[in-house]
Amino acid sequence: MTQRLYYDNATLVDFDAHIVARRETERGPAVQLDRTAFYPTSGGQPHDTGTLAGIPVVDVWNEEEAGPPGTVWHLLGATPVAADDETVHGIIDWARRFDHMQQHTGQHILSAACVELYQGNTVGFHLGSAASTIDLDIPQLSWEAAFRIEDAVNRVIWENRPVTIHTVTHDDLKDMPLRKPPQVTGDIRVIWVEGYDVSACGGTHVRSTGEIGLLKITGIERYKGGVRVAFLCGGRALRDYRRVLHALRETSSDLSVAQDEVPQTVVRLQEELQTTRRALSKAQGQLLDFEADHLWEATPEIDGVRRIGVHWIDRPFADARAIAGRLRERPRTLLLLAVSEADGARLVCARSDDLPHVDAGAILREVTQALGGRGGGSPSIAQGGAPVHPADVIMATIQSTFTLRRFE
Numbered sequence: 001m002t003q004r005l006y007y008d009n010a011t012l013v014d015f016d017a018h019i020v021a022r023r024e025t026e027r028g029p030a031v032q033l034d035r036t037a038f039y040p041t042s043g044g045q046p047h048d049t050g051t052l053a054g055i056p057v058v059d060v061w062n063e064e065e066a067g068p069p070g071t072v073w074h075l076l077g078a079t080p081v082a083a084d085d086e087t088v089h090g091i092i093d094w095a096r097r098f099d100h101m102q103q104h105t106g107q108h109i110l111s112a113a114c115v116e117l118y119q120g121n122t123v124g125f126h127l128g129s130a131a132s133t134i135d136l137d138i139p140q141l142s143w144e145a146a147f148r149i150e151d152a153v154n155r156v157i158w159e160n161r162p163v164t165i166h167t168v169t170h171d172d173l174k175d176m177p178l179r180k181p182p183q184v185t186g187d188i189r190v191i192w193v194e195g196y197d198v199s200a201c202g203g204t205h206v207r208s209t210g211e212i213g214l215l216k217i218t219g220i221e222r223y224k225g226g227v228r229v230a231f232l233c234g235g236r237a238l239r240d241y242r243r244v245l246h247a248l249r250e251t252s253s254d255l256s257v258a259q260d261e262v263p264q265t266v267v268r269l270q271e272e273l274q275t276t277r278r279a280l281s282k283a284q285g286q287l288l289d290f291e292a293d294h295l296w297e298a299t300p301e302i303d304g305v306r307r308i309g310v311h312w313i314d315r316p317f318a319d320a321r322a323i324a325g326r327l328r329e330r331p332r333t334l335l336l337l338a339v340s341e342a343d344g345a346r347l348v349c350a351r352s353d354d355l356p357h358v359d360a361g362a363i364l365r366e367v368t369q370a371l372g373g374r375g376g377g378s379p380s381i382a383q384g385g386a387p388v389h390p391a392d393v394i395m396a397t398i399q400s401t402f403t404l405r406r407f408e
């Protein structure tokens with residue numbers, strides 16, 4: 001059984017111990033110590049990192065089920081050379097530990113405030129690498145309510161109330177205002193936030209609430225019939241404020257408006273963009289009308305049919321289709337339009353309804369096959385594609401298809 005030094009003192013960052021067991025895991029060598037200040041992942045709080053005998057400690061876990069109670073394993077970056085009777089020195093990564101202490105103690109106060117103000121019980125807790133979350137058993141929580149909760153929590157933080165640890169028996173619990181019943185047997189570790197919250201917990205906590213600095217709720221979402229509340233404490237809240245303010249400062253500078261005017265400016269720009277897009281789309285349509293008119297008028301009628309063959313380079317195929325749609329509304333018109341894109345040619349062939357004996361699908365198949373491609377469609381309109389060809393080859397193929405045919 002490992003003596004857990006952090007149980008009594010979360011600020012203890014270096015300690016001496018002896019290795020009492022070793023084993024090889026799939027992830028590397030692991031050791032068990034007679035005493036440890038390393039916190040193992042549990043109760044929603046991630047493990048500590050640091051060094052043991054100068055070797056990185058990369059994971060710490062408690063093997064409650066497989067080993068005797070309180071068996072803590074330390075996964076190491078290399079196998080330690082120290083003999084089992086030799087003293088090894090452990091050092092906790094304090095920045096990471098203190099960050100976890102701030103988030104975790106903040107969670108106790110947040111959970112208590114949710115009960116106090118909105119009868120919301122915490123049914124889940126996760127301390128993530130970015131944000132932390134609690135899950136509440138109430139159907140909803142407005143931002144207005146969240147701000148009231150934040151105010152209550154930060155009042156407790158700024159009152160700098162002592163946070164103390166007590167080890168008690170189940171009998172002692174009867175007289176304690178415990179927020180929720182403990183899930184462990186035997187002696188119970190209880191965390192008191194003086195005059196505000198009493199919780200059974202095995203995690204690491206700050207010594208007084210002032211060390212949390214600040215708690216900010218950053219997200220509210222519906223989750224499994226309840227509410228998931230995301231929050232940041234202390235250094236994380238500061239870094240997030242820095243990040244958000246930087247983004248706002250950049251945006252307000254790019255828009256040349258005051259920071260408070262950014263939201264309404266973005267709405268105005270979105271409206272302007274929509275109006276501009278509609279105007280552009282209308283102008284593009286008019287341009288295509290004009291282009292179709294010009295093509296039709298510039299093409300002479302041969303044997304009573306206008307045969308319009310055009311090849312464009314680097315133009316959207318949608319333009320070709322739009323022009324084809326306009327031209328087939330004209331009388332006695334057959335068209336074959338091609339566009340060369342970076343990866344090949346795309347073609348559309350169509351005819352007006354007054355040329356029912358002309359099969360646009362057959363013409364398109366003939367041209368695309370001649371160019372080593374394929375395509376198909378109905379007798380009135382068809383489209384297809386072919387590999388890359390020089391512009392003169394595509395144009396010559398279109399011309400020969402038209403020239404070799406007579407359309408009555």
Ligand SMILES: [Zn+2]
Binds near residue numbers: 105108201202203205
């Ligand atoms: Zn706790």
